[in-house]
Amino acid sequence: xxxxxxxxxxxxxxxxxxxxxxxxxxxxxxxxxxxxxxxxxxxxxxxxxxxxxxxxxxxxxxxxxxxxxxxxxxxxxxxxxxxxxxxxxxxxxxxxxxxxxxxxxxxxxxxxxxxxxxxxxxxxxxxxxxxxxxxxxxxxxxxxxxxxxxxxxxxxxxxxxxxxxxxxxxxxxxxxxxxxxxxxxxxxxxxxxxxxxxxxxxxxxxxxxxxxxxxxxxxxxxxxxxxxxxxxxxxxxxxxxxxxxxxxxxxxxxxxxxxxxxxxxxxxxxxxxxxxxxxxxxxxxxxxxxxxxxxxxxxxxxxxxxxxxxxxxxxxxxxxxxxxxxxxxx
Amino acid sequence: xxxxxxxxxxxxxxxxxxxxxxxxxxxxxxxxxxxxxxxxxxxxxxxxxxxxxxxxxxxxxxxxxxxxxxxxxxxxxxxxxxxxxxxxxxxxxxxxxxxxxxxxxxxxxxxxxxxxxxxxxxxxxxxxxxxxxxxxxxxxxxxxxxxxxxxxxxxxxxxxxxxxxxxxxxxxxxxxxxxxxxxxxxxxxxxxxxxxxxxxxxxxxxxxxxxxxxxxxxxxxxxxxxxxxxxxxxxxxxxxxxxxxx
Numbered sequence: 264x265x266x267x268x269x270x271x272x273x274x275x276x277x278x279x280x281x282x283x284x285x286x287x288x289x290x291x292x293x294x295x296x297x298x299x300x301x302x303x304x305x306x307x308x309x310x311x312x313x314x315x316x317x318x319x320x321x322x323x324x325x326x327x328x329x330x331x332x333x334x335x336x337x338x339x340x341x342x343x344x345x346x347x348x349x350x351x352x353x354x355x356x357x358x359x360x361x362x363x364x365x366x367x368x369x370x371x372x373x374x375x376x377x378x379x380x381x382x383x384x385x386x387x388x389x390x391x392x393x394x395x396x397x398x399x400x401x402x403x404x405x406x407x408x409x410x411x412x413x414x415x416x417x418x419x420x421x422x423x424x425x426x427x428x429x430x431x432x433x434x435x436x437x438x439x440x441x442x443x444x445x446x447x448x449x450x451x452x453x454x455x456x457x458x459x460x461x462x463x464x465x466x467x468x469x470x471x472x473x474x475x476x477x478x479x480x481x482x483x484x485x486x487x488x489x490x491x492x493x494x495x496x497x498x499x500x501x502x503x504x505x506x507x508x509x510x511x512x513x514x515x516x517x518x519x520x521x522x523x524x525x526x527x528x529x530x531x532x533x534x535x536x537x538x539x540x541x542x543x544x545x546x547x548x549x550x551x552x553x554x555x556x557x558x559x560x561x562x563x564x565x566x567x568x569x570x571x572x573x574x575x576x577x578x579x580x581x582x583x584x585x586x587x588x589x590x591x592x593x
Numbered sequence: 594x595x596x597x598x599x600x601x602x603x604x605x606x607x608x609x610x611x612x613x614x615x616x617x618x619x620x621x622x623x624x625x626x627x628x629x630x631x632x633x634x635x636x637x638x639x640x641x642x643x644x645x646x647x648x649x650x651x652x653x654x655x656x657x658x659x660x661x662x663x664x665x666x667x668x669x670x671x672x673x674x675x676x677x678x679x680x681x682x683x684x685x686x687x688x689x690x691x692x693x694x695x696x697x698x699x700x701x702x703x704x705x706x707x708x709x710x711x712x713x714x715x716x717x718x719x720x721x722x723x724x725x726x727x728x729x730x731x732x733x734x735x736x737x738x739x740x741x742x743x744x745x746x747x748x749x750x751x752x753x754x755x756x757x758x759x760x761x762x763x764x765x766x767x768x769x770x771x772x773x774x775x776x777x778x779x780x781x782x783x784x785x786x787x788x789x790x791x792x793x794x795x796x797x798x799x800x801x802x803x804x805x806x807x808x809x810x811x812x813x814x815x816x817x818x819x820x821x822x823x824x825x826x827x828x829x830x831x832x833x834x835x836x837x838x839x
Contacts, residue, residue: 271727272718461707463697470694473683480681481695481749482666540685 288534288585289546295578296553299560307563313440315559321442321510323555325503328448329522330529330547331455332499337530338459339492340472340539341396345385346500346526348407350519353378353504355411357430358420358514367426367433371505378501379494381407386490396493404523412516421513434509444506448548451499455544468492472539528575529554532582553578595657596621596788597642597757602651604637611637613812614651619757619805624779624789626803626820628796630832633809635792639759642790643675644668655756672756676746676763682734688741689717689730692748720748724781726774739767740774747778751785758782759790764798776802796825808832808839815839 303310310316329346336343353374360370381403388399423430436443459465467488470478479485500519508514533550535542557574561567597619604612612634619625629635640646642653644662653660655671662668682691690697693713699706717730726744728737734745743763750758760779764772772795779802782789793799799806799820806823808816808831816823816831816839823839830836 268725268727269718269722272721272729463699463708466690466694466697466708469685470683473685474681477681477683477694480677483695540683 288582289543289549291585292532292534292546292553292582293549296549296556299553299556303556303560303563309563310560315563317437317440317442319555319559320445322559323551324442324444324448325507325510326522326525326529326554327548327551328444328451328503328506329496329499329526330533330551331451331544332496333523333526333530334533334535334542334544334547335455335468335492336396336496337527337535337537338472338539338542339468339489340475341389341489341492342400342527342537343385343493343496344397344400344523345381345403345407346496347519347522348404348411349378349381349497349500350504350507350522351514351516352381352407352411352414353501354508354514354518355415355420355504355516357505358423358508359414361423361426361430362420364424367429370426374505375498375501378497378504381501382494382497383490385497386493389493390486390489400493408516408520415514415516417516419513419515423508430505430509431512432509434506435512436509444503444510447502447506452544452548459544464488464491469540469542472536472541474540525554525575526551528579532578534582550582595619596623596655598654598657599642600652600654602638602641602648602653604634604641604646604649610812612641612648615809615812615814617807617814617817619788619790621756621788622783622786623805624783624791624803625805625807626799627790627792627807627809628794628799628828628832629809633832634812635809637812638809639675639761639790639792642668642673642757642759644673669753672754673759674750674753674755674757675759675761676743676750677761682742682745684735685733687731687733688721688728688737688745688748689713691734691745692717692720692730692752694749696752716752717748720751723751723785724748724778726778738771740771740778743767743771743775744778747782750787751782755787757788757790759792761792762794763791764793764795772798796828799828800825810834 333343333346356377357370357374360373361367385399385403388394389396433443467478467483470483471485471488475485507518529550530542530547531537532553533543533546535546554575558571561571595618599615599617602612602615615638627635627638637646641648644665644667647662660671683694686694690713698709698712700709714730721728721730721744724744724747726741728741728744734742763775767775776798779789779791791799791803803820806816806818806820806828807814808828810832818839827836827839831839
């Protein structure tokens with residue numbers, strides 16, 4: 264009797280490695296992205312060119328970096344609508360400082376500092392004042408962009424002082440044929456995949472999203488962790504702001520407008536559960552990749568970019584319904 | 594020796610007297626069924642024992658030592674663990690991760706630490722074996738039966754070497770077969786020398802496992818007697834007030 268009990272307890276799930284992978288949303292999204300890429304390579308001459316692939320990989324990196332921050336927020340059961348505005352605020356801080364003659368590193372640290380401050384304000388109001396994340400970050404969406412306008416007096420900035428070339432190289436340059444934002448993305452993906460799985464902080468992010476009350480009852484410091492989550496999200500947005508400033512070579516207060524929606528779409532397509540408790544760094548990256556491939560393919564196939572929203576919207580609905588079907592089956 | 598002893602515990606919230614001079618004793622490995630209608634003071638009593646509230650007057654002794662709880666963590670340090678009605682589990686996590694939630698073991702790699710999943714799996718497998726519950730550490734809690742979820746919640750209390758476990762309505766809203774499973778879990782705790790306070794509305798469940806039945810009515814303890822010497826009819830009378838005192 265006791266033997267059979269221990270056998271039953273010791274039993275792993277009756278599922279092969281392939282069955283486990285096939286159950287992951289990110290796997291199917293990745294397959295969709297690969298199929299789209301293959302189809303495009305056959306259908307158009309322009310897709311599989313070095314120049315186009317370089318552009319695709321750089322463009323999707325910006326969204327993917329923030330999507331990792333967003334996935335963290337969503338996995339904890341929250342939402343951050345202020346990332347697009349944090350991008351422009353960070354970009355504007357670094358631009359204004361560099362235009363004023365400050366060196367790149369000082370300005371970059373200041374820009375990240377301002378971004379972290381935005382996250383801190385979001386996090387404190389959400390965790391300690393107990394206000395809904397949607398409302399707080401919606402307010403911040405408005406406030407942060409306004410701050411960027413005040414800071415720049417709504418002017419375009421394209422002179423970045425003595426370190427002008429360095430900024431353009433960091434955001435828009437490449438090493439070994441790969442654009443720099445892609446390196447940042449790869450490092451962030453690897454680091455966060457490890458953090459989610461192997462650190463207490465990572466586990467607690469998901470625990471808070473899965474059952475916040477349980478997390479509190481087991482003695483997890485829910486409030487400070489929530490603050491850190493919004494600060495991390497704002498950090499990814501601030502980092503992207505710096506990279507985009509260098510890539511574009513000029514910064515206007517329109518930068519990052521409506522970017523939060525693309526980022527949330529990428530996170531959700533990649534398997535982040537808006538009810539909290541689920542999401543992966545790799546999923547965020549693959550979700551962002553799929554969106555960029557769709558965008559790129561429409562341009563290459565000569566289809567009006569007005570159709571872009573239709574395709575992305577369809578994919579969001581497919582991704583979420585896939586999740587439903589998967590849960591209903593198990 | 595008594596594991597837990599409450600003497601003259603009262604609690605008032607402003608003009609409302611939630612508990613009035615309650616004295617109660619619980620031995621090691623004893624199961625006490627705490628009954629009472631809604632608003633009789635069960636939750637208040639539980640919250641006092643769990644350290645959520647401080648009694649207005651009266652004292653609590655554990656192993657004949659006087660204790661004062663200012664926060665739930667103080668009660669936990671004295672070996673009191675609570676299994677909540679809604680179980681306080683993370684549905685997306687595995688059984689092992691839930692057992693260890695908030696106290697994950699870490700493996701060290703030089704300056705870095707990583708959660709030790711192997712340790713979590715083997716230890717929780719041992720705990721489930723102790724509870725004689727067929728619960729697999731790697732399974733996700735979302736896909737578990739009510740009985741297995743209770744096993745996970747109870748395994749948490751074993752992990753911390755609890756002396757006293759409070760179960761708040763553990764058999765509400767689960768199937769009949771699972772109720773039997775949960776009652777077995779309670780007997781298992783008792784057999785390991787752990788004292789159990791079972792709060793429940795379900796008369797048959799309380800009589801099935803309790804050594805002592807305590808009944809609260811309007812903040813007063815109207816009965817505290819051996820289950821063998823009482824009957825469901827008597828307890829019903831005590832709860833409603835048809836029987837004044839026993």
